[in-house]
Amino acid sequence: MTNIVSGIRIVGDRTLKIVERIGAIASFLFSILIHSAASFKRFSLTIREVYFAGVQSLIIILVSGLFVGMVLGLQGHETLQRYGSEDSVGVLVALSLVRELGPVVSALLFASRAGSAITAEIGLMKATEQLSAMEMMAVNPISRVVAPRFWGGVISLPLLALLFSAMGIIGGYLIAVVLIGVDSGSFWSQMQSAVDFEHDIVNGIIKSLVFGVAISAIATFEGYEAPPTAEGVSGATTRTVVSSSLAVLALDLVLTAFMLKGWN
Amino acid sequence: MTNLVEIANLNFGYNSRLVLKGINLTVPKGSLVAIMGLSGCGKTTLLRLMGGQLRASEGTVTVAGEKLNDLSQAELYRFRRKLGMLFQFGALFTDLSVFDNVAFQMREHTDLSETFIQDLTLLKLNAVGLRGMHHMMPSELSGGMARRVALARAIALDPQLMLYDEPFTGLDPISLGVIGQLIRKLNDTLGTTSVLVTHDVQESLKIVDYIYFVSDGVIVAQGTPDEIRGSDLPFVHQFIWGEMDGPMPFHYPAQSLKHDLELMGG
Numbered sequence: 001m002t003n004i005v006s007g008i009r010i011v012g013d014r015t016l017k018i019v020e021r022i023g024a025i026a027s028f029l030f031s032i033l034i035h036s037a038a039s040f041k042r043f044s045l046t047i048r049e050v051y052f053a054g055v056q057s058l059i060i061i062l063v064s065g066l067f068v069g070m071v072l073g074l075q076g077h078e079t080l081q082r083y084g085s086e087d088s089v090g091v092l093v094a095l096s097l098v099r100e101l102g103p104v105v106s107a108l109l110f111a112s113r114a115g116s117a118i119t120a121e122i123g124l125m126k127a128t129e130q131l132s133a134m135e136m137m138a139v140n141p142i143s144r145v146v147a148p149r150f151w152g153g154v155i156s157l158p159l160l161a162l163l164f165s166a167m168g169i170i171g172g173y174l175i176a177v178v179l180i181g182v183d184s185g186s187f188w189s190q191m192q193s194a195v196d197f198e199h200d201i202v203n204g205i206i207k208s209l210v211f212g213v214a215i216s217a218i219a220t221f222e223g224y225e226a227p228p229t230a231e232g233v234s235g236a237t238t239r240t241v242v243s244s245s246l247a248v249l250a251l252d253l254v255l256t257a258f259m260l261k262g263w264n
Numbered sequence: 265m266t267n268l269v270e271i272a273n274l275n276f277g278y279n280s281r282l283v284l285k286g287i288n289l290t291v292p293k294g295s296l297v298a299i300m301g302l303s304g305c306g307k308t309t310l311l312r313l314m315g316g317q318l319r320a321s322e323g324t325v326t327v328a329g330e331k332l333n334d335l336s337q338a339e340l341y342r343f344r345r346k347l348g349m350l351f352q353f354g355a356l357f358t359d360l361s362v363f364d365n366v367a368f369q370m371r372e373h374t375d376l377s378e379t380f381i382q383d384l385t386l387l388k389l390n391a392v393g394l395r396g397m398h399h400m401m402p403s404e405l406s407g408g409m410a411r412r413v414a415l416a417r418a419i420a421l422d423p424q425l426m427l428y429d430e431p432f433t434g435l436d437p438i439s440l441g442v443i444g445q446l447i448r449k450l451n452d453t454l455g456t457t458s459v460l461v462t463h464d465v466q467e468s469l470k471i472v473d474y475i476y477f478v479s480d481g482v483i484v485a486q487g488t489p490d491e492i493r494g495s496d497l498p499f500v501h502q503f504i505w506g507e508m509d510g511p512m513p514f515h516y517p518a519q520s521l522k523h524d525l526e527l528m529g530g
Contacts, residue, residue: 132351
């Protein structure tokens with residue numbers, strides 16, 4: 001009996017901590033939003049972060065997109081030929097990428113590559129008193145350091161997801177058309193008629209925007225709240241990757257459910 | 265002489281643990297005052313209270329006519345434009361060059377043209393002898409140079425009050441002397457008032473006007489450098505001359521050696 005009670009107590013305690021943390025992240029996000037004016041008035045600050053978070057993630061996103069598209073081409077062709085519809089491989093590759101794999105895989109890669117870097121950078125700025133120095137110079141670190149990084153992430157991720165999908169389609173084309181010999185005209189024309197701009201592409205962009213907000217909020221929060229020690233920063237970086245990945249997968253489920261039902 | 269900083273009946277604690285108890289302290293305008301004490305005695309906390317980074321639990325902290333206890337967050341940011349602070353290890357922005365570090369506050373808080381900012385920044389760097397290094401990044405600087413750049417950044421907007429948090433830590437003797445002389449020179453030429461938190465006795469006694477000794481959260485002694493040097497208070501004597509034993513015992517309190525050795529099976 002005592003074990004059951006203590007077990008319930010532990011579960012309750014952990015649940016409360018998780019809810020508390022989600023609340024703290026939401027409150028931090030609100031604080032970022034009300035201190036975002038400088039990020040847009042001095043847009044160069046945000047552009048700089050788009051470069052660090054977005055442009056520097058290009059290689060991993062493009063290469064991963066290409067490979068994922070190639071694998072989709074191979075698997076899709078293998079499955080579809082059983083039903084004699086291997087010409088539809090272009091549709092399968094495009095819809096898989098634009099609706100799901102593009103936003104989700106690029107978000108997971110972005111969380112590992114850019115999210116962890118944002119957390120480590122802000123955490124180290126805190127540990128080396130750079131954020132305190134900024135406060136003492138009457139400059140709000142949320143406005144000057146956190147908000148531009150947040151918006152840099154939010155702007156970068158949808159663009160990266162689009163590029164991921166584009167590279168994936170090229171990968172699928174290379175495998176299905178160039179290597180296996182599926183008709184090029186069928187590949188593109190079936191894709192063109194099956195992929196709907198609003199339902200597929202716009203919904204994919206909405207997903208990656210939401211993922212961008214979640215990852216950037218988690219990454220900046222973890223960095224800003226990291227204990228100012230080497231151990232603290234390393235723990236915060238790990239938490240960013242784990243929490244962001246879980247948040248992306250959970251949000252994807254919710255968004256997909258709404259999108260398939262047409263938001264009604 | 266009027267006071268720029270006035271602290272009255274100050275109590276401050278983290279949670280229930282009191283770190284500062286009944287502190288009364290004044291810093292006259294134009295003077296250079298040191299707060300000394302052992303590590304962990306509460307002197308950096310006192311400095312952070314003067315900068316508004318912490319708020320007093322009881323008592324008042326008045327700086328440049330502003331009672332910091334009552335200020336809102338926005339008012340606190342406005343108040344801090346009157347301050348400059350040199351952090352223990354400089355706290356330079358590692359993603360900005362030396363020039364951009366010094367120009368940072370000018371760009372954030374003024375509408376000065378970039379040409380004017382350039383001239384002012386070079387003059388500030390010239391004051392600390394590092395004009396020739398304006399293009400370098402903080403990672404390329406030695407500890408002493410980083411501290412000098414941080415000093416140039418702290419005085420960028422000619423603050424009324426300069427706060428120095430352990431400015432001598434980890435410096436070689438030459439850099440230490442240079443920083444000490446710069447602190448005194450800048451205080452006098454800019455007409456600033458300065459508060460220096462340190463446990464470097466010999467360097468501080470050369471440059472400061474007045475000293476407060478803090479021990480265990482209480483001011484235990486105060487006076488001019490000559491008065492402090494001649495003090496016969498046991499704590500001050502031990503601190504100034506670096507004696508191994510005294511009011512601050514060499515051994516951390518423990519059971520008797522015999523008891524511990526027996527416990528270990530010896």
